[in-house]
Amino acid sequence: AQQRYASIRETPCVTLDGTRVELMMNAGLMADLPSLVSSGAEGVGLFRTELQFLTRNKVPKRGELASLYARVLDAAGDKPVVFRTLDIGSDKVLPYMKATEEPNPALGWRAIRVGLDKTGVMRMQLQALLRATNGRPLHVMFPFIAQMEEFLEARAHVTKELHREQSLGHSLPSSLRIGAMLETPSMAFAPRRFFEEADFISIGGNDLKQFFFAADRENERVRRRYDTLNVSYLSLIEKIVDRCAETGTQLSFCGEDAGRPVEALCFAAMGLRCLSMRPASIGPVKHILLRANLPEVREVIAVARESGEQSVRPAVMDYLRSR
Numbered sequence: 001a002q003q004r005y006a007s008i009r010e011t012p013c014v015t016l017d018g019t020r021v022e023l024m025m026n027a028g029l030m031a032d033l034p035s036l037v038s039s040g041a042e043g044v045g046l047f048r049t050e051l052q053f054l055t056r057n058k059v060p061k062r063g064e065l066a067s068l069y070a071r072v073l074d075a076a077g078d079k080p081v082v083f084r085t086l087d088i089g090s091d092k093v094l095p096y097m098k099a100t101e102e103p104n105p106a107l108g109w110r111a112i113r114v115g116l117d118k119t120g121v122m123r124m125q126l127q128a129l130l131r132a133t134n135g136r137p138l139h140v141m142f143p144f145i146a147q148m149e150e151f152l153e154a155r156a157h158v159t160k161e162l163h164r165e166q167s168l169g170h171s172l173p174s175s176l177r178i179g180a181m182l183e184t185p186s187m188a189f190a191p192r193r194f195f196e197e198a199d200f201i202s203i204g205g206n207d208l209k210q211f212f213f214a215a216d217r218e219n220e221r222v223r224r225r226y227d228t229l230n231v232s233y234l235s236l237i238e239k240i241v242d243r244c245a246e247t248g249t250q251l252s253f254c255g256e257d258a259g260r261p262v263e264a265l266c267f268a269a270m271g272l273r274c275l276s277m278r279p280a281s282i283g284p285v286k287h288i289l290l291r292a293n294l295p296e297v298r299e300v301i302a303v304a305r306e307s308g309e310q311s312v313r314p315a316v317m318d319y320l321r322s323r
């Protein structure tokens, strides 16, 4: 499949109406990095850091993590890498963390909630990231932020670790950008200050959709029940796009839906300018975007939303077939 899109690999993703859409890739292993070249991704929009924790029987050492993160940055060269801090709990359980039985793990003690309650591991991870960066830019993103305060608290840990590194005489990142994943509907309605304070925001559509429709992403019986192009969900996406536009906050989308060409097209039409996806999706998504007229798609979506349909998908598919 990569082969099929090789001819557009180096082509910048610009739609027919001249809109630049940045296409990044998701990764989680050192072995994913060669895909940066083979897929033509412009960077790593989401580096999931769970695997190094999940594949061991104890917490990895700071030095180990720092050297792995450094190798990731080396492999990425000039392309940016957005590291997401540990997102455990729910579907990703650490074998060595005492399993706390929770009736609803997806709604439970997970991700940033663990990080802020038991700060040791998160601080160690931040130190590893700062050391790995060694004079290069650093992008850190916190998962599963459900209210502004969690982001501010998490960010304060970065600042503290930064000062600590400085006082130890270690070299600091050349620049530091601290962002949040938007994975709960609550954050679309967060105080304006959240959007002002976050250096960037990335929509985690896998979780956002599961919480918006109250449909477990792990449950085969319900997980495909609600269309991503459902008008209710698109209204939520539109809200987030608007909130970020008000404050000039950089926004991306990094859930699986970003890698589905029709969804990606609709997101771009709704104002998303950065999509992060599995490497194999970059070719197909770029292919549809290079031939897209976003104002036309925006109009098709607007008409379908007005018409009382549940999903804009049939209208968008009709439009694509008619071109």
Ligand code: PEP
Pocket: 046, 048, 087, 183, 203, 204, 205, 206, 207, 208, 254, 255, 256
């Ligand atoms: C998401 O929730 O969309 C996401 C990108 O994170 P994860 O799939 O790792 O929960």
Ligand code: MG
Pocket: 143, 183, 204, 206, 207
């Ligand atoms: Mg998530």
